[in-house]
Amino acid sequence: MLDTRTNVLYTGIMAGRLVSETLTKLSQMGDVTLHEPAGDRPHAERIRKARKQEFNLGGCIANLSTPKGPKPVLKSMMTTACERNCNYCVFRAGRAKTKRVTFSPDEMASAFEDLEHAGKVDGLFLSSGIIKGSVATQDKIIDTADIIRNKQRYGGYIHLKIMPGIEYDQLYRSMQLADRVSVNLEAPTSARLADLAPKKVFIEELLQMLQWAQRIRTENPHEKLASSVTQFVVGAVGDTDLELLSMTDKLYDQAKLARVYYSAFGPVPGTPFENLPATEAIREFRLYQSSFLLRDYTWDVEELPFLRDGNLRTDVDPKQAWADEHLLHQPIEIMRAEREQLMRVPGIGRVGAESIIRSRRRGKLSELIHLKRIGIRAPDKLAKYVLLDGRQPVHQLKLF
């Protein structure tokens, strides 16, 4: 019996070619990417659904932010069976409650084609549990993407998961077929990974994949090849923000990752970690803020305001915490500061810094209202960190 949302999708697809068995199988999988980039659904809601087994076809589709803009993407797996035993994972070997569903490449490609022709999806995120080893599993992922790209002639967004420890040529082929590939490191160090996922090998199986991906891009500069991303499971095994962000910094620098994702740990019943406390969503948020400072604002990881225990404060934006420590007694002169210095001020991003640099060529920025007029949204909040033409600005915006 299908639920209402699944039926709506079914009815839309019935008008075209129907692959009912495959769609039924898809509907049984629900949100298979519970520990993947979260798209438009809060992590807590996704965990709640996994707990209640509220699975339906609609659960396989999420609006994801892609390099081609936000898209409704089919998130699926070649199989929900797995021979590995990651301690947090709903699909781990031996978890009795998990429904095991397996697709052939033809089945998965047909299901995608039907949903895409029905206008329900425009993009594919394809992952898999591991059966008969990573190499055999990745072959199925590649075969599926090959059918979709080369037989169905689909030119839209495809994101492929890279299984741990696959062959170099498989990674290369995956990168030719996809817009994005992900190798989830899960943990920031070998020791943390051993606690999270005892059968995964940090350097040879995971880190090397990300290094190879960058090598493949560098050696084939004229080919259109996928960008790469990774994800960490945050907070289950004592990992600190310093560990996570140090690895993030290395990955941006050396493996040229497009993005690092953080997934606050949430306990899944029937796994060894079922009684561990969930990680607060605010920690995930602060990690994203810090990660963007490293990637887009040229910060060094040492500059982030870590506490003694290696974690960030959760009660304050990391940029503001840094500014409170460094700028209150040494404010930045808006009329003379370099672009990177301006971007250190809370409330001034890349666009704001450019706007300041353009405007000050035309005249003095000596009042907070001048900043407001050129697009700085809350100049009163940054007043304590700056000088305007040599003077500490007065908080007078409400008068204007």
Ligand code: SF4
């Ligand atoms: S390899 Fe680990 S994380 Fe991936 S599906 Fe299997 S148990 Fe889950």
